[in-house]
Amino acid sequence: MCTSTLDCDFVALCGVSRKVLEEHRAQCQKNGQYAEAEVASKRLAQLKLEEQNRRKEALRGKHIEQRLEVEEHHKVELKAFNTSWKERFGKHKPYHQQQHPTPSGSSTAARSGCIHAAHAERQQALGAYAERPQ
Numbered sequence: 001m002c003t004s005t006l007d008c009d010f011v012a013l014c015g016v017s018r019k020v021l022e023e024h025r026a027q028c029q030k031n032g033q034y035a036e037a038e039v040a041s042k043r044l045a046q047l048k049l050e051e052q053n054r055r056k057e058a059l060r061g062k063h064i065e066q067r068l069e070v071e072e073h074h075k076v077e078l079k080a081f082n083t084s085w086k087e088r089f090g091k092h093k094p095y096h097q098q099q100h101p102t103p104s105g106s107s108t109a110a111r112s113g114c115i116h117a118a119h120a121e122r123q124q125a126l127g128a129y130a131e132r133p134q
Helices: 005-031 034-099 108-126
Strands: none
Touching: 005 034
């Protein structure tokens, strides 16, 4: 529960303060000092809220720390995977280049344009691109 000695001291102090305030409130009610009992009740509610907020912040910090740790672990795994992938692909790259040679100096877009032009010529020869009657 406590993340440091300061937190443990704070929790212990709040526990004592809450216990003392609760006893004080009960004593005031018993003696008929209802205004003083109301002040003690409000202070108890305030202490409870402060402790709740402190716990929320501690939990939020812990979650952020865990998320960063998971992200770092993911980066390490991804780097290992990419290295492994490059090693595996590197073994098959020469075979792939033999099976699918590309003209030197040509880009994918240029090859695609050549393929499209050849396809358009074949379709035109077959009459697929004949003008439509109006």
